[in-house]
Amino acid sequence: MTAVPAGMVSGTGAQAPARPAVPWLTVIPFAAMMAYADGFWVVSLRGAVGAIERTQEPFVSWLRESTVLLPLFMLAVIAAVTLSMRWFGPVLAGRKAFFTTALLVAAAGTLAGALTLAASEAWDYALQHNLMGALHHANSAQSAEQLDQSSLGLQLAAFGYGTGLLLITNLVVTGWTVAIRGGRLDVSRRAKEAPPGRIARRARSGRSLAGATDLRLTLAAVALFGCAAIHLAVIPDHLNHWVVASAFFLALAMAEVAGGVLLLGRPGQSVLVAVAAASVVPLGLWLWSRTAGLPFGPNSGVPEPFGLADVAASLLELGTLVIAVVLLRARRKADGEPEGRTTASAHLRALAVVGAIAIGSLGVAGAVPGLLGDMDTSGNTTHGTTH
Structure with missing residues (x-):
């Protein structure tokens, strides 16, 4: 240390x-x-x-x-x-x-x-x-x-x-x-300093090394990537009984990956609106399917059981939606640089990002047949691939 x-x-x-x-x-x-x-x-x-x-x-x-x-x-x-x-x-x-x-x-x-x-x-x-x-x-x-x-x-x-x-x-x-480890227990380490040329280029472009990554933007991007992984994992199971759902999850996963990549750059208001839409639509459909049941599909009108995969994806979608709304509100109050460029300590950023990764990992595990199981409404052991 x-x-x-x-x-x-x-x-x-x-x-x-x-x-x-x-x-x-x-x-x-x-x-x-x-x-x-x-x-x-x-x-x-x-x-x-x-x-x-x-x-x-x-x-x-x-x-x-x-x-x-x-x-x-x-x-x-x-x-x-x-x-x-x-x-x-x-x-x-x-x-x-x-x-x-x-x-x-x-x-x-x-x-x-x-x-x-x-x-x-x-x-x-x-x-x-x-x-x-x-x-x-x-x-x-x-x-x-x-x-x-x-x-x-x-x-x-x-x-x-x-x-x-x-x-x-x-x-x-x-x-x-x-x-x-030889009796070593470190709680921090020295942050690597960027080469002088890169520092100068970022200084000329108005971006600082400390402000290059915002905690909220990074967390939203990681959450979107986690949602995309879960949605890709549930596609094979839905192919067996509803191809339309598999196509929807594929399109949704591609949109989430694209949104996450854009969030890691310098997103404008249109990107934040698109990210909010990509989160609220599947979240609304999920709530509808688990309460009243969707009015279309092979099991129309029948509420679907909760599973590990869909709950994990919904938590990530909810977090992404909240972050997008907060940043949109901040942009409307700011005339220049968006509020989303504030910095956070490396430890706090790691806590948030690893937490999102943990939720995504559990969701993917619940969606992959044979990895982790789930229970349907009758109590029988199934795999949590419903979403």
Whole structure:
């Protein structure tokens, strides 16, 4: 970990202080170690008390689910180092700062793992609850209510024991990772300084290095890319029963990719309006299909079940819509440079972007058959490709 570099030349020719950059060589190793270690316990507990439908191929399940959840653990580690930097500064000085940061990293990873475990246990209970109902209709000797209560108690106990296991595991993993890295635990790193020629060119064009990327624009672009990935992932499933829906998702994904690319430049008002439209249209159709049911299509008038993929895509679309509206309102109040060119710290920008990536990853995982499953309205296990 090194000191913060001297200033950079801003668009006005003045010296602008450089902000500490995200220590990705700290974030990625810690996140990967905790994601795969915690994923082992989640899958192990599922094999012990989970629904029988989800206990097949435990090694493959551990590998793919831990990989899908890696962005969530990256988000947790970034949040921990960001909080530590706010408390102790960009350089950890003293044992108190060092050990507090290590505990923050372990606690953040445990929170991410506990959320994952809670979702897994809730899913198992829902599947087992459906099985209890089937046994009741089959006139089982033991009442469905007793079996259901036993299943709920078992899942709650597994969550309690599992959270303790996750905490101990993450403490050990954090200490082990620090030891492997030679006792280093960085919360920031020196931001790379651009060559003088590039600084001069940006200064002449009225753009600063610090203001080149806006948090809101970057977040909206990443959210659009995540939506496009989810929509592309659901196309194969819709080809089997409604080709029109597949064509719509393909066109929507292409529009979202184009909108995201334009947002990374210097978007004008027309681009922001188009981005808002590309978000509000699918969001409105999704709400309609999940409440009253679309008046057209193979299942017209029948509400569709919620799934992981469609919920994730809708969250990203909602976030993009809010950002586009905020920037449009800001542009109407500004005569010159749009308000969307304000800067944000690298850590805050990384938190927002990795958070959007985590939601998009979960959405894609829920849309790909065989990767993660979902439940339809009847309680049967299906894949969350509806949108």
